[in-house]
Amino acid sequence: MVYRDQMLVCEECGQKFVFRVEEQRSQEALGFEIHPPRYCVECRQTITTSPGLRAGVVKWYREDKHFGFIVQIDGSEVFFHRSGVEGDTTVLQEGSPVWYEVIATDRGPQAINVHGRERIAPVRES
Ligand SMILES: [Zn+2]
Structure with a gap:
């Protein structure tokens, strides 16, 4: 290489x-x-400084590679790794809604605390 x-x-x-x-x-x-x-x-x-929970949809997740991407509300995609997923990975079906936070890493924005709707307390409507 x-x-x-x-x-x-x-x-x-x-x-x-x-x-x-x-x-x-x-x-x-x-x-x-x-x-x-x-x-x-x-x-x-800058992109990752807006704190708090975001909602998105799983684009895909590769169980063998332990990572995937979430399509965000603005249409952009954010990377996530298995280590950033709460609980098991059954919520990571293609097209499933997920909630997550975004942090800055050396590789750019990364989603953490990724979880499905059923795992969290009711989200306050804004
Ligand atoms: Zn720039």
Whole structure:
């Protein structure tokens, strides 16, 4: 595997940023396929600063790979890992509604505390 710095363009602000070799190595070390981030580091922080529970729909989940993606209300997708799922993974059927929080990681936004509707207390309507 040849690593080299990649120049990417942030989908949020349009600024160029570097996807560094070290980031690529750490992704691979974690067992992930190398996955270029969509946003620059600053935008990753901004996008993920809105706290609290979000609702989305499971796009897919790979039991063998222990990760998947959630389609969010705004249509964007967020990565999640098995370790960020509460309880068992039976709630992770394609198209199932899930609730979750988003945190910033080295790989960009990641959903944690992912759970199905039946597992949580009633959500306050806003
Ligand atoms: Zn940006």
